[in-house]
Amino acid sequence: MAAEYTLHINGRDYVTSENKSILRYLRDDLHLTSVKDGCSEGACGTCTIIVDNQAVKSCVLTTKLARGHDIVTIEGLTEREQEAFVYAFGAAGAVQCGFCIPGMVMAGAALCRRTPDPTDLEISQAIKGNVCRCTGYKRILVGIKRAAAILRGDEQIDPSAERGDNYAVGEQIFRVDVRRKVLGFGKYPDDMTEQDFPGLSYASAVRSKYPRARVLSIDASKAEALPGVVGVLTAADVPHNQVGHLIQDWDVMIAEGDITRCLGDAVALVVAEDAKTLERAKKLVKVEYEPLEPVRSIEEAKAPDAPRIHDSFFAFGNTVELADNVCQSRHVTRGDAAKALAESAYTVTQRFTTPFTEHAFLEPECAVAAPYKDGVKIWSTDQGAYDTRKECAHMFGWDDTPERVVVETMLVGGGFGGKEDVSCQHLAALAAYKFGRPVKCRFSRQESLYFHPKRHAMDATFTLGCDKDGNFTGLDCEINFDTGAYASLCGPVLERACTHSVGPYKY
Numbered sequence: 001m002a003a004e005y006t007l008h009i010n011g012r013d014y015v016t017s018e019n020k021s022i023l024r025y026l027r028d029d030l031h032l033t034s035v036k037d038g039c040s041e042g043a044c045g046t047c048t049i050i051v052d053n054q055a056v057k058s059c060v061l062t063t064k065l066a067r068g069h070d071i072v073t074i075e076g077l078t079e080r081e082q083e084a085f086v087y088a089f090g091a092a093g094a095v096q097c098g099f100c101i102p103g104m105v106m107a108g109a110a111l112c113r114r115t116p117d118p119t120d121l122e123i124s125q126a127i128k129g130n131v132c133r134c135t136g137y138k139r140i141l142v143g144i145k146r147a148a149a150i151l152r153g154d155e156q157i158d159p160s161a162e163r164g165d166n167y168a169v170g171e172q173i174f175r176v177d178v179r180r181k182v183l184g185f186g187k188y189p190d191d192m193t194e195q196d197f198p199g200l201s202y203a204s205a206v207r208s209k210y211p212r213a214r215v216l217s218i219d220a221s222k223a224e225a226l227p228g229v230v231g232v233l234t235a236a237d238v239p240h241n242q243v244g245h246l247i248q249d250w251d252v253m254i255a256e257g258d259i260t261r262c263l264g265d266a267v268a269l270v271v272a273e274d275a276k277t278l279e280r281a282k283k284l285v286k287v288e289y290e291p292l293e294p295v296r297s298i299e300e301a302k303a304p305d306a307p308r309i310h311d312s313f314f315a316f317g318n319t320v321e322l323a324d325n326v327c328q329s330r331h332v333t334r335g336d337a338a339k340a341l342a343e344s345a346y347t348v349t350q351r352f353t354t355p356f357t358e359h360a361f362l363e364p365e366c367a368v369a370a371p372y373k374d375g376v377k378i379w380s381t382d383q384g385a386y387d388t389r390k391e392c393a394h395m396f397g398w399d400d401t402p403e404r405v406v407v408e409t410m411l412v413g414g415g416f417g418g419k420e421d422v423s424c425q426h427l428a429a430l431a432a433y434k435f436g437r438p439v440k441c442r443f444s445r446q447e448s449l450y451f452h453p454k455r456h457a458m459d460a461t462f463t464l465g466c467d468k469d470g471n472f473t474g475l476d477c478e479i480n481f482d483t484g485a486y487a488s489l490c491g492p493v494l495e496r497a498c499t500h501s502v503g504p505y506k507y
């Protein structure tokens, strides 16, 4: 007989025979979606809960180990604690995207239960395992301190602040979404479950094993035969196999015979009735590759015999043939820099390099899509609903009828430019349309890191001139961008780099 684990959660007992992470149990079985999943591996703190009055990351605690312990999620905090944190975080301006906030609140609440009047140092230590990418820790620290003061009775809640009675220019006001973000009931796409979408299935891509390799064959027969698998899609199932925010150079999936460009490339899309079957089925998709030498740097890409990353791309209607690996170029001129530098008393030339930079938004990419009228509706976490619609309509071959795709943006757990391209939205939409059922597509943290473009690595050489008194006279620079496998926003960002290269100075 399978072992049974009795779990005491928010004052009630629950029994399960499954040994899995408490995070998954809370979210999937009890639908306590205030507990956020930012990484599933103990690195981010978004999943923090209180266990025996201590803050614990629920993704690294199992149902087996949690037996006999007192578990509290935000839903189980006392009403007084909930109201204290809503008010304190609202007043401190401690909420932005909100994805980290329930975890921060739980870390703060656990501290306040043990230490009613915590010092700044104690608060800093209490949240040291919780990452916030957008608010900044200072305001969160102030929020926890104010919540502690309210809980001690040293500060009172002013209900007019949340109501916005003093709403006026110059007044400090609450964000309209403070309550739902602090208490975690605001919905990000991953918070939508079978309760919202009966028959919800789950999609995930099999991604390339090599950064650059020819896909020789894809055999999904074993995965398709697995009970619970809805189906497996490949490039052959995509009406128009290219998407992209400004330039359509991004294969929805790499077709048999084609060459991958990075580890984030999708080769097949598996759809299953539950997440467990999905992971098993992905392992059954057999892909044969011919590994090829990747192009790793600007130097390698510029070499005369460099393999071509793309032969051409589409820019909404027009095909642009490429002669080399240069995706975009910009030339910004103001005045005669060469003359100014030649006439300068002094010049200095220096080379600077910057690495790729990960956006590190706390919420991994996620979308839910469902058949809708004669097309699909997508609930997504992205930075532009209309851009997502345009890209998905393009994939379906519906450029002339983009209204067949409807996009509703849910709460977005950070983006910072990293969620401008479609990532999972088009995959969820494709599966929902093909199989006629609601589908969720959510990236793991690792998949997110592999997939989305990074801020471009740059290699720049600047020559700056000045007169004998040190006043700047001119600047010339060449900046090379590594945009990775796909164009994404390289054109506008390159232009920004050029126009900003002179800094805020008078020449």
Ligand code: FES
Pocket: 036, 037, 038, 039, 040, 041, 042, 043, 044, 045, 046, 047, 048, 057, 058, 059, 060
């Ligand atoms: S630490 Fe648990 S989800 Fe990131």
Ligand code: FES
Pocket: 095, 096, 097, 098, 099, 100, 101, 131, 132, 133, 134, 135, 136, 362, 413, 414
């Ligand atoms: S508010 Fe903390 S990650 Fe966005």
